[in-house]
Amino acid sequence: MRVFGEITGIPEGSEFENRYYLSQYGVHKPLQAGISGSQTEGADSIVLSGGYEDDEDYGDVIIYTGHGGRSQVTGLQVSDQQLSHQNLALALNCQQGIPVRVIRGYNHQSIFSPSEGYRYDGLYRIADYWRAQGLSDFFVWRFRLIKIDKLVDLVVVNEDQPIYGKPKRVETMVQRIIRDTALSSYVKKMYGFRCQVCRVEIRTNTGLYAEAAHIQPLGMPHNGPDILPNILCLCPNHHVMYDFGGFGIKDDFALIGIDGKLFRKAKHIIDCQYLQYHRKHFMISD
């Protein structure tokens, strides 16, 4: 049985001499694979051990490169990675809010690595994932892991009364974080809080609700700009679908993957380079 979250009796910072002990204690079961998981349940743990040239480790934030496409002989990337198997497992973590245990190995190139053996470094959530051209030019899947702040991110489920600041038994975690910028409000008002794909109006006790979606995402590594030509007004359903590559938008605003065409006000100029970026990095096939 796959155990998600913390392993009882193994606190963060625990050190292990080698992969055999990591496996025996249930922290990371496979002896070779970097990702432990299945594409129906999600991933329960990963080991950072210097296998992939593209990993980036900022401590509380890790850009992790998916599995596959490497030569078994040379270890070099020789073909595109697919969003399947262990990679799909990590993607499921992202969508379903499943935490993953992170273990750093001595051979991982990072100032955060232990000098010997392996160290369990706590739970991370998968904030997002995308397809990128790796250092070797082949497509890889990349996953952004963010360390879980126990107080803020986790829901504490207790038999007794839960008390703030004293998490006891951690069962659950965050999943999807919607970003908002100063311009978001402007775009939503421009469309009267109606989705540019399906025109739905979402009514709540605070009035109409919509989300502003950045076509090319903000922040590293996408660095999409927070400007009007890069923002859409979407309902939550189409926002989820767009972020997770469920549909794309052609340069003429026809939709790919679903029927229809993007509704657009004449004064809302959308820059095609952002639509292209999204198609390249978030759609499985263009």
Next chain:
Amino acid sequence: MRVFGEITGIPEGSEFENRYYLSQYGVHKPLQAGISGSQTEGADSIVLSGGYEDDEDYGDVIIYTGHGGRSQVTGLQVSDQQLSHQNLALALNCQQGIPVRVIRGYNHQSIFSPSEGYRYDGLYRIADYWRAQGLSDFFVWRFRLIKIDKLVDLVVVNEDQPIYGKPKRVETMVQRIIRDTALSSYVKKMYGFRCQVCRVEIRTNTGLYAEAAHIQPLGMPHNGPDILPNILCLCPNHHVMYDFGGFGIKDDFALIGIDGKLFRKAKHIIDCQYLQYHRKHFMISD
């Protein structure tokens, strides 16, 4: 002009002798009101100053009581609070991810208060809000404020290359966090990832997407249980609407506020007490 977020030159921890200086420095403009904001733009700051009997202060988490319904003579709660004006402003913060400056006053009953004057204690997000029976039996609106973790919660927008761990200019923030539990996955599979309200299927590059919604929310102060009779499978649109009181569910599963009836598998027993809790605490009118 209303300034949201940090005030240039006023770092967290800045102290002010009185409300006049708070106002002059633009940290909290109104001299009397506890909430600074408008119901079209949101709230930019609040002062905790012991006015309301129902406030609870856990430091990084604050349960803040809304405005209104108090006697101007005695200061006691004499009627129900409405989700309008300053309260609606705070609700907008929640839905649109707008940060609010929190100032604690010497007269606020909390171990976190300064012993004299007023202190700017940083940015908080409004995690959620609900209607509750206050200590004086009248309905009040309550808002859960969570201190913003700059590294994790904020999107950093820079003119130069953004660098992890070194936030420079903070423009935006989190908005909606979807919680997930071990049971969530079970409920979603039971319904084939189709919404129990509209039956929609949301397709993404990872397969079908749905969200598990707790009818009576988890965690303080709602303390809904993480059990099957308290969970629904919803699409993101209906999840947002349900969480924000856009519709309710009668004991016979007819929908209130929108047409239709909740789709329910025979083996999915839903406990009416949770539906009642939701109607009471999240709908503007039952």
